[in-house]
Amino acid sequence: MTRRVFRYVPFTIEQDQTAETEYEARCVSGDESECGAQSGTHSGPRPVEEWQRKHTQETGHRRYRRNFGDYAAMRPPAEPGSLLGADRGMA
16 A cells, blocks of 8 residues: 655635636527527627627617636745755855
8 A cells, every 4th residue: 555645735726817718608598508609709798798789780680798817826835045045054
């Protein structure tokens, strides 16, 4: 039997600022089935909202499923003294 030791490391979850966020919407209006029209994916909410307004004007549909996507990064804590070089005797 292999023995393992697990340590608790207090990682921080942060939004990855190097990746673009994604916004999109899908029309879910309809009595028996959803319309299904989609806005496409955009890097900001404004084009999606404009698409919703236009789709509502053209069809009268008023119900949408909106999706927001981003990337998250797990950041380990900094080791004590590592920023000052204390862990290498350079304090």
